Amino acid sequence: MQRTIRLSAAVLATLIAAGCATHPATQPSAPTPSAYRVEYGQVQSIDLVRAESQTTGGGALLGAAVGAVVGRQIGSGSGRTAGTIVGAMGGAVVGNQIEKNNRGAQDFYRVAIVTQQGQVRTFDYQQLSELRVGDRVRIENNQVYRY
Template identity: 40%
Template sequence: MKITSTLAASALIASTLLAGCATPYQQQPNVQSYPAANTQGYNTQYGVIDSIQSTRAPNNSGPGMGAVVGGVVGGLLGNQVGGGSGRAVATAAGVVGGAVVGNNLEKNNQAPGRELYQIGVRLDNGSFETINEENIGDLRVGNRVRIENGRVYRY
């Protein structure tokens, strides 16, 4: 009974600490503009493509099953060491160490982020916008385009 409650407390502490370290990825809007007097839609702008660059989107996964499984296995192994209060310390250290190792293993085995294209557009009003798209289709540098709701279209 004492071992089970110690193990459960250690797992709870480790998961709380790991969850506190997580930073969620929040994608910011690509285009922020106000409608001009000569535009057709609410969020439509016109310009010419200045540059197109290929990038990788960040892999936004935080601690997942690798950390959980690693914490449980580490806690079980740490519980086998020592006796008395030393066992509780070894269990807690096993939970934390196992969670870190499991999280690192999971991160190393994940596929890289998806490919994105950063499209730089020089707008008719002289400003410059950068829009991220997953597919550029038939867009090329020098094309006349319209930007509508954060997407680039040939015009």
């Protein structure tokens, strides 16, 4: 019994730690300049990117708890312990997938720009403004403007 509680606590602590992981927000992939500067370039490509939806870990925790309770009902003795562990792990996977499906994926546009210096810089946007492939652009303070 004591071993089961410790094992369940370890699994729960691992799931909680995984739920606390952060994912970087979508931002321009080019390095942030240390000083204010303006660059000029031309739009090379615009691609629609399908992003994976991110989860908070709450679905996995809830799924693990429900799975552990259901798994505990199966078997007796050491079989009950195994059922609890397997139920918790399976519930965590199912709960995480349900949360991922409910949150939905966020599509975004990735704009690649070739600068006058020959570098390719990419910028990610939730909504595409009036930019088109071939447009001449000004990059000012990591923002892209047509000119």
